[in-house]
Amino acid sequence: MINLNNNNNENEVVERQTKxxxxxxxxxxxxxxxxxxxxxxxxxxxxxxxxxxxxKNVSETGSCRMxxxxxxxxxxxxASCVYPVSEGLEVYTNTPTVRKSRKVTMELLLxxxxxxxxxxxxxxxxxxxxLAQELNILDLRxxxxxxxYEIDDLSPxxxxxxxxxxxxxxxxxxxxxxxxxxxxxxxxxGFNSKIGCNFGASLRDISCINCGQCIVSCPTGAxxxxxxxxxxxxxxxxxxxxxxxxxAPSVRISLGEEFNMPIGTIVTGKMITALRKxxxxxxxxxxxxxxxxxxxxxxxxxxxxxxNERLPLITSCSPGWVKFCEMHYxxxxxxxxxxxxxxxxxxxxxxxxxxxxxxxxPKSIRVISVMPCVAKKYECSRPELGAANxxxxxxxxxxxxxxxxxxxxxxxxxxxxxxxxFDEPFGESTGAAIIFGSTGGVMEAALRTxxxxxxxxxxxxxxxxxxxxxxxxxxxxxxxxxxxLKVAIVNSTGSAKRLLDGxxxxxxxxxxxxxxACPGGCITGGGQPIHDSKTRTKINIRxxxxxxxxxxxxxxxxxKAHENEVVKKIYSEYFGEPYSKKAHDLLHTHFYxxxxxxxxxxxxx
Numbered sequence: 001m002i003n004l005n006n007n008n009n010e011n012e013v014v015e016r017q018t019k020x021x022x023x024x025x026x027x028x029x030x031x032x033x034x035x036x037x038x039x040x041x042x043x044x045x046x047x048x049x050x051x052x053x054x055x056k057n058v059s060e061t062g063s064c065r066m067x068x069x070x071x072x073x074x075x076x077x078x079a080s081c082v083y084p085v086s087e088g089l090e091v092y093t094n095t096p097t098v099r100k101s102r103k104v105t106m107e108l109l110l111x112x113x114x115x116x117x118x119x120x121x122x123x124x125x126x127x128x129x130x131l132a133q134e135l136n137i138l139d140l141r142x143x144x145x146x147x148x149y150e151i152d153d154l155s156p157x158x159x160x161x162x163x164x165x166x167x168x169x170x171x172x173x174x175x176x177x178x179x180x181x182x183x184x185x186x187x188x189x190g191f192n193s194k195i196g197c198n199f200g201a202s203l204r205d206i207s208c209i210n211c212g213q214c215i216v217s218c219p220t221g222a223x224x225x226x227x228x229x230x231x232x233x234x235x236x237x238x239x240x241x242x243x244x245x246x247x248a249p250s251v252r253i254s255l256g257e258e259f260n261m262p263i264g265t266i267v268t269g270k271m272i273t274a275l276r277k278x279x280x281x282x283x284x285x286x287x288x289x290x291x292x293x294x295x296x297x298x299x300x301x302x303x304x305x306x307x308n309e310r311l312p313l314i315t316s317c318s319p320g321w322v323k324f325c326e327m328h329y330x331x332x333x334x335x336x337x338x339x340x341x342x343x344x345x346x347x348x349x350x351x352x353x354x355x356x357x358x359x360x361x362p363k364s365i366r367v368i369s370v371m372p373c374v375a376k377k378y379e380c381s382r383p384e385l386g387a388a389n390x391x392x393x394x395x396x397x398x399x400x401x402x403x404x405x406x407x408x409x410x411x412x413x414x415x416x417x418x419x420x421x422f423d424e425p426f427g428e429s430t431g432a433a434i435i436f437g438s439t440g441g442v443m444e445a446a447l448r449t450x451x452x453x454x455x456x457x458x459x460x461x462x463x464x465x466x467x468x469x470x471x472x473x474x475x476x477x478x479x480x481x482x483x484x485l486k487v488a489i490v491n492s493t494g495s496a497k498r499l500l501d502g503x504x505x506x507x508x509x510x511x512x513x514x515x516x517a518c519p520g521g522c523i524t525g526g527g528q529p530i531h532d533s534k535t536r537t538k539i540n541i542r543x544x545x546x547x548x549x550x551x552x553x554x555x556x557x558x559x560k561a562h563e564n565e566v567v568k569k570i571y572s573e574y575f576g577e578p579y580s581k582k583a584h585d586l587l588h589t590h591f592y593x594x595x596x597x598x599x600x601x602x603x604x605x
């Protein structure tokens with residue numbers, strides 16, 4: 001039996017042996033399962049131990065030495081994140097020796113760190129900065145050699161600033177162990193150590209999939225999204241342009257976190273009001289594009305099933321996953337759905353149908369997408385994704401974090417905003433569209449529509465809970481008419497790798513597969529609000545956000561894509577039917593094999 005789930009996935013529950021171990025931490029008696037590390041035992045006892053390199057189930061290496069503790073009977077301090085508990089163990093977390101060690105370690109880290117905090121993208125949300133304050137670092141006794149590394153900003157999605165790096169390797173571990181991409185690693189030794197790419201290349205020139213999981217794992221400003229807010233401000237200031245913003249489903253359940261609202265707070269109405277205050281001409285919902293995606297992708301699935309060809313059909317909504325497939329598994333490119341992702345599809349509709357209906361020159365339209373994903377920045381630059389009148393479907397992509405920056409720049413008091421509605425004609429969407437935000441959502445939305453189209457009968461229950469999140473890979477069998485569909489739901493490209501390897505070895509067989517590049521799907525995408533290691537240990541962020549997504553779905557009047565009146569009207573007036581020639585020309589694309597190091601290979605020829 002193939003093990004499809006990755007035990008390093010931060011969202012999975014790690015099974016431990018049931019034997020309980022008794023120990024004392026700072027005189028407090030604690031009982032935890034065997035195999036528990038001292039750090040976790042301390043946190044269960046409400047005792048705080050600082051960390052930097054530690055990120056639960058992602059990076060547990062003990063390399064930063066910030067979490068050191070005294071163990072009775074041990075000759076030296078021990079890293080609590082990798083020190084297992086044992087019966088009768090006595091641990092001390094706040095002795096003079098421990099405090100001195102942590103302070104010296106911090107001073108050494110800061111001695112060769114670029115300390116330009118005010119201009120750092122992680123200012124006030126930096127784990128290094130916060131810990132230095134907690135340790136009362138007021139002066140540095142050590143002067144290190146601050147090397148000036150060139151900032152790598154050539155990628156359309158990710159900026160690497162080696163000068164901010166503290167060598168914690170959290171980015172390396174998530175890239176290698178969770179995403180199975182492994183494009184960055186520790187290089188050289190001693191004072192020359194750094195995190196870098198093969199051949200000293202830019203992230204642009206290697207097989208980086210632009211997922212951004214390295215960004216949300218980084219404790220400092222060494223990694224950040226490519227800031228495109230200036231492009232949006234420039235478009236808003238140009239009075240000759242008709243500037244439209246569209247917002248992805250998961251942004252409305254995470255944006256509030258940037259304004260100190262509880263994780264998973266639904267802020268749809270406030271978000272729309274904020275966007276209007278920023279000056280956008282129209283505020284539309286990407287959920288409309290998601291409903292079109294279901295109509296096109298669902299029809300594509302039905303046609304492939306009828307012909308029994310190019311199965312399994314694999315979703316193509318996640319650009320990080322698509323690039324991973326093109327580079328690492330080109331033999332599966334033909335299995336990818338040709339349907340564009342929702343925001344790209346919606347952009348094409350805005351620059352064609354909407355432009356014609358409102359007599360607007362599509363060349364004067366600027367479509368701005370607010371996404372939870374930094375890979376969408378790369379996606380909108382792909383030349384094969386511009387089909388509407390020869391124009392790019394989407395002009396600029398900004399992340400949830402970037403939208404929050406713009407709201408703050410606009411001096412808008414977000415929590416106090418009144419609520420408002422999306423603009424017509426794209427203000428009506430469905431519950432099927434909103435669940436795109438969580439892994440399994442695309443699959444469930446498609447099944448709601450495909451089932452009713454195939455059987456001609458309404459579903460008794462629209463909720464397909466068997467395809468909802470439960471780890472890296474989930475399998476299910478769905479009865480549709482007289483056919484049983486074998487489906488799989490995958491999140492993280494590391495899990496996708498294991499699944500595709502199983503298919504290649506003829507050990508696994510499916511009809512339909514949903515893949516999301518990021519663990520947990522879009523709700524935990526690389527463009528979402530960043531939370532520190534302590535928060536990620538205490539709170540299941542993915543679960544909180546997913547609960548909000550399904551809450552919105554449950555409260556929607558319409559919960560199936562094919563029942564969206566706006567979608568039906570546009571098909572009737574413009575496309576004719578799903579998968580028609582016109583729909584195919586505007587709403588579909590193609591994918592192809594990509595080289596690992598195209599620019600490097602070309603340069604050496």
